[in-house]
Amino acid sequence: MNQKEKILKIRDLDISFKTDNGNVKAVRGVDLDLHRGETIAIVGESGSGKSVTTKAVMGILAGNGQINNGTIEFHYADLSPERIQEVIEKYNGVIPEGYTRPEEQKVVDITKQSKKFIQSEIRGRRIAMVFQDPMTSLDPTMTIGKQVMEAMRFHYNTPKKEAWKRAVKLLELVGITDAEKRMKNYPHQLSGGMRQRVVIAIALSCDPEILICDEPTTALDVTIQAKILELIQDIQKKKNLSVIYITHDLGVVAKVADFVNVMYAGRIIESGSVNDIFYDPKHPYTWGLLASLPDVDTSGDELYTIPGTPPNMIQDIQGDAFAPRNPYALHIDEKIAPPMFQITPTHRVASWLAAPNAPKVDMPADLKEKIEKNKKEAKLV
Numbered sequence: 001m002n003q004k005e006k007i008l009k010i011r012d013l014d015i016s017f018k019t020d021n022g023n024v025k026a027v028r029g030v031d032l033d034l035h036r037g038e039t040i041a042i043v044g045e046s047g048s049g050k051s052v053t054t055k056a057v058m059g060i061l062a063g064n065g066q067i068n069n070g071t072i073e074f075h076y077a078d079l080s081p082e083r084i085q086e087v088i089e090k091y092n093g094v095i096p097e098g099y100t101r102p103e104e105q106k107v108v109d110i111t112k113q114s115k116k117f118i119q120s121e122i123r124g125r126r127i128a129m130v131f132q133d134p135m136t137s138l139d140p141t142m143t144i145g146k147q148v149m150e151a152m153r154f155h156y157n158t159p160k161k162e163a164w165k166r167a168v169k170l171l172e173l174v175g176i177t178d179a180e181k182r183m184k185n186y187p188h189q190l191s192g193g194m195r196q197r198v199v200i201a202i203a204l205s206c207d208p209e210i211l212i213c214d215e216p217t218t219a220l221d222v223t224i225q226a227k228i229l230e231l232i233q234d235i236q237k238k239k240n241l242s243v244i245y246i247t248h249d250l251g252v253v254a255k256v257a258d259f260v261n262v263m264y265a266g267r268i269i270e271s272g273s274v275n276d277i278f279y280d281p282k283h284p285y286t287w288g289l290l291a292s293l294p295d296v297d298t299s300g301d302e303l304y305t306i307p308g309t310p311p312n313m314i315q316d317i318q319g320d321a322f323a324p325r326n327p328y329a330l331h332i333d334e335k336i337a338p339p340m341f342q343i344t345p346t347h348r349v350a351s352w353l354a355a356p357n358a359p360k361v362d363m364p365a366d367l368k369e370k371i372e373k374n375k376k377e378a379k380l381v
């Protein structure tokens, strides 16, 4: 089997924010891996640290934020604009593994780079982001065309005429008809779904290696949601892009992800392949998330919600942050935070229940039944 090519390796990442009430410990020792062409998802309730983790990757933490510890290793191809053109033409847009020459391979720790380096070399160029609400990422006073051309002009100094041609092609790639005409439109002249397509075109304009999608479909209605997800998948295949989805929607995760990272109170508490997480979840928090997921047979009022609320991230958390909400908590959970236990080569869980001598605890019977049913129907949710 081919060794997978690592593109992002986060280790021991620790981030806090200074506030008048104290230090918010938003991210507490996150490890995360992303390989070329792979899609990973980061899921968890609001405030669990999903966005802060990816903002650190993009070098856009808020001014009161601080990386206290850890590394964000980014492996990338350092190609000149001419080589990029050559690669695109040679591979007809379908960029295979190992397309780089050895001298073009670079590794940087993003946490150690200057703002200037991140702005010129990383953000928008090699790592691009699609945010939830297209209206906030688009400039209402600028035409679509100008906005799609902007990053190309900034990063590669692409001549205007060529940038225009490439922008039209990008709009066509994201499924915008009449692209030439749309170039002259302003964002308000497009529907929500079309605006999100434009945002995706902008994100792709510099041929990034990683695309981070932060709740990319939350602001859209259900049918458009599915189309946008399909579009991202389609483009990902064509360009061998690596994608990180941030979402609280496990339905989205099931559709798109290869690997899933479940976050709680600033930590990744379970990670695994999509099958590991949906068919064989080990953490009681993941059980709760899955149990609260609607399926066709459940009416709204039968839906489970995880009792309690996440902890205050200003106070020091002793033991397992989820223990106060966890009906299966052990005594040790109150005192010592569980380490990551490796269940299989792909599946890891931070729960004392996975320790070799822990009492045997099964997931709730209702959830087991739901999973068995889904397995039989070979669907994830």
Ligand SMILES: Nc1ncnc2c1ncn2[C@@H]1O[C@H](COP(=O)(O)OP(=O)(O)OP(=O)(O)O)[C@@H](O)[C@H]1O
Residues within 6 Å of the ligand: 017, 018, 019, 024, 026, 044, 045, 046, 047, 048, 049, 050, 051, 052, 053, 062, 063, 064, 065, 248, 313
């Ligand atoms: N600039 C800031 N100042 C203080 N606290 C912050 C700041 N930015 C984020 N936080 C805190 O960091 C924690 C993690 O936030 P983050 O936005 O990563 O959560 P999330 O999991 O992405 O949630 P959501 O789904 O709501 O976006 C939260 O407690 C949040 O309040």
